[in-house]
Amino acid sequence: MSKVRKFQVITLFPEMFAGVFENSMMWKAQKDGLVELSCLNLRDFGLGPRRQVDDTPYGGGDGMLLMIEPLWNAVEAAKANDPDAKVLLMTPRGERWKQALAREYSEADHGYIFICGRYEGYDERILELVDGEVSVGDYVLTGGELPAMTIIDSIVRLIPGVLGGEMSAEIESFSDGETLEFPQYTRPEDFNGRKVPEVLLSGHHGEIAKWRDQNSKKAS
Ligand code: 4FN
Numbered sequence: 455m456s457k458v459r460k461f462q463v464i465t466l467f468p469e470m471f472a473g474v475f476e477n478s479m480m481w482k483a484q485k486d487g488l489v490e491l492s493c494l495n496l497r498d499f500g501l502g503p504r505r506q507v508d509d510t511p512y513g514g515g516d517g518m519l520l521m522i523e524p525l526w527n528a529v530e531a532a533k534a535n536d537p538d539a540k541v542l543l544m545t546p547r548g549e550r551w552k553q554a555l556a557r558e559y560s561e562a563d564h565g566y567i568f569i570c571g572r573y574e575g576y577d578e579r580i581l582e583l584v585d586g587e588v589s590v591g592d593y594v595l596t597g598g599e600l601p602a603m604t605i606i607d608s609i610v611r612l613i614p615g616v617l618g619g620e621m622s623a624e625i626e627s628f629s630d631g632e633t634l635e636f637p638q639y640t641r642p643e644d645f646n647g648r649k650v651p652e653v654l655l656s657g658h659h660g661e662i663a664k665w666r667d668q669n670s671k672k673a674s
Contacts, residue, residue, distance in 0.1 A: 459613060460490045460536045460565030461606050464528045465599055466507065466572050468493035474603045483616045490565075491606070494532055499524040508573050517574035525569065525576065529583045532567040539565040540585040542605075543576070544598030548587035551605055555588070560612035568606070570598030636666040 463471060474480065475491045483489045500507045501523060508518040529541060540562075549555070559566070569580070581587075590601040611617055639650040653665045 456563070458487055458490050459562075460492070460539060461568070461610070462532045462535060462539065462565065463491075463493045463568045463570060463599075463602055463606075464496055464525070464532060465493055465570040465597075465602070466496045467570075467597065467599055468495050470599045471603065474607070479611055479616065480607075483610055483613065486615065488613055488615055489610055491610075492535075494528050496520070496524055496528050499527045499531070511574070515574075519574055520571060520576050520580075522577040522579045525580050526583065529567060529569070529580075536565040536567070539567045541567045541569065541583055543569050543580065543584045543587045544571060544589075544601045544605075545575070545587050546589050546592065546595075548589035551588050551590050551601075551608070553608070556605070556608035557612055559609045566609075568598075568602040570602050572597045636670045 465471070471491075471493050475484075480489075480491060484491060496507050497505050501521070507520055507524045509521050511517075511519050533539060533541075569576075569584070588601070588605065590604050595601065637651075639654060643650050643655065651665065653661050656662070
């Protein structure tokens with residue numbers, strides 16, 4: 455029996471994760487003892503009576519950075535919960551997240567600590583505690599929370615036992631990295647004149663497979 459996989463998120467906005475951590479897939483994975491999902495509120499590690507977590511950059515420049523001390527202490531607290539966990543920094547400079555990484559991370563025998571940035575970013579010295587830097591894509595975001603949710607969702611659903619058997623087989627056939635998707639339809643056959651392609655109603659599995667292949671979007 456493999457041990458529970460912990461996913462800890464360091465964030466100033468833990469409430470953003472409530473809905474995501476309670477969706478049916480994540481809820482079942484937790485209930486079945488496969489994963490543990492939790493947040494550490496970076497604010498709890500803030501300095502002084504105002505619980506300060508950000509400050510202006512040395513050398514000048516617009517905006518604020520997350521200070522090293524609260525971040526460092528939050529990571530130490532997360533590591534105290536899970537000493538073997540790997541620390542992942544959510545950053546636009548990171549490695550682009552992809553299905554192959556989700557699969558690799560889902561097979562790990564340790565937990566993960568996700569650090570979500572805010573403001574203009576982090577004090578560079580946090581890199582000493584970081585095992586990996588990951589990005590979900592090249593666009594400006596307000597924080598690392600949405601990337602962390604995306605990445606956690608993509609990993610957890612691949613952990614053995616999280617999804618049902620019939621679904622897992624389907625995952626395999628869709629993660630070959632080339633076939634993205636073909637158009638799909640469900641009832642009714644005719645929606646106000648908008649008809650489902652005849653071949654899909656034919657029951658002819660060979661013809662259906664051919665149609666789906668011809669109508670699949672391929673990765674570039
Ligand atoms: N973003 C770019 C260039 C410069 C800054 C940003 C940007 C959130 C703390 C980082 C963004 C995108 C994918 C984390 C973007 C991600 C983030 C991510 C992210 C607040 C500082 C910031 C050239 C990519 C457009 C804000 C490019 N995956 N800064 O978004 O954390 O994980």
